[in-house]
Amino acid sequence: AQSVAQPEDQVNVAEGNPLTVKCTYSVSGNPYLFWYVQYPNRGLQFLLKYITGDNLVKGSYGFEAEFNKSQTSFHLKKPSALVSDSALYFCAVRDRNTGFQKLVFGTGTRLLVSP
Amino acid sequence: GAGVSQSPSNKVTEKGKDVELRCDPISGHTALYWYRQSLGQGLEFLIYFQGNSAPDKSGLPSDRFSAERTGGSVSTLTIQRTQQEDSAVYLCASSLAGQGYQPQHFGDGTRLSIL
Numbered sequence: 001a002q003s004v005a006q007p008e009d010q011v012n013v014a015e016g017n018p019l020t021v022k023c024t025y026s027v028s029g030n031p032y033l034f035w036y037v038q039y040p041n042r043g044l045q046f047l048l049k050y051i052t053g054d055n056l057v058k059g060s061y062g063f064e065a066e067f068n069k070s071q072t073s074f075h076l077k078k079p080s081a082l083v084s085d086s087a088l089y090f091c092a093v094r095d096r097n098t099g100f101q102k103l104v105f106g107t108g109t110r111l112l113v114s115p
Numbered sequence: 116g117a118g119v120s121q122s123p124s125n126k127v128t129e130k131g132k133d134v135e136l137r138c139d140p141i142s143g144h145t146a147l148y149w150y151r152q153s154l155g156q157g158l159e160f161l162i163y164f165q166g167n168s169a170p171d172k173s174g175l176p177s178d179r180f181s182a183e184r185t186g187g188s189v190s191t192l193t194i195q196r197t198q199q200e201d202s203a204v205y206l207c208a209s210s211l212a213g214q215g216y217q218p219q220h221f222g223d224g225t226r227l228s229i230l
Contacts, residue, residue: 032216043119043206043221044158051216090157094215102148102171103219107157 002027004093006106013081014114021076021089021109029097033074035065038088038108047089050074061085081113117141119222121207127228130199136192136225140209147190148210148219149182153203161205164190165212194227202229 003026013019025031032051036044048059055067065076074091088110092103120139128134140147149161160174164184175181179197184190194201204226208219 034218036221041223041226043223044208044219046218046220049216049218096215102160102163102174103158104160105158 002093002095002104004091004104004106006089006091006109008109009107010110010112012112012114015083016080019076019078019081019085019111019113021091021111023074023076023091023106024072025074025091025093026072027093027095029095031074032094032096033065033067034092034094034103035059035063035074035076036090036092036105038090044090047076081111083113083115086111086113119207119209119220121205121222121225123225124223125226125228127230128197129230131196133193133195134197134227136194136205136207136227138190138192138207138209138222140188140190140207141220143211144209144220145187145212146210146217146219147184148208149190149192150206150208151176151203152206152224158206161192197227197229199229202227 005024034049035047038044047063048057050057050067058064063078088108090108091106122137145166147164150158152158162182163171179195182192204224206224208221210219211217
């Protein structure tokens with residue numbers, strides 16, 4: 001069975017500082033991994049994905065994520081946080097070997113960036 | 116271009132009533148998904164449609180929930196005899212089909228409140 005863990009309910013960071021939002025996953029085969037962001041009263045917006053190849057994936061709005069197979073992690077990072085990055089972030093996984101098309105999401109991490 | 120459109124954006128109804136939620140996916144997207152997001156929870160998969168194939172209904176929580184997709188485009192999620200625990204945001208997503216690495220694109224959801 002697929003699963004995703006986001007161990008932090010909330011991450012607080014000051015504007016201009018680097019941020020990290022953690023995600024670990026569990027799949028029986030090889031994963032496709034995704035990060036989404038959700039602003040209040042909106043749907044989820046795709047940020048970036050890992051398929052294969054380079055472990056460092058770059059996405060929208062200056063975000064990037066690092067795939068670590070040995071640690072089964074896919075942490076979201078940004079070198080310099082903005083107040084406007086404050087939102088709810090979801091990590092999601094799909095096992096590419098099972099044929100399941102549905103994404104399994106983590107419970108989300110709220111990012112608060114203070115001025 | 117147009118994104119995923121959901122209607123209504125908000126629905127308030129009395130316990131025991133039936134409700135219909137509508138999703139209009141992105142043109143050309145043959146895969147369509149319904150999720151439920153409860154307060155403080157992650158996203159719960161409900162149902163998945165892919166082209167003319169039989170839908171994956173494995174996430175529907177009870178037989179009060181059903182969904183259909185007409186003409187491979189618009190989808191309707193129906194909840195019969197609503198209960199207070201059905202209160203949640205119902206999100207629809209669509210994607211290009213065939214490859215599991217295609218990101219899903221979400222609508223802004225329908226916020227359902229059962230009195």
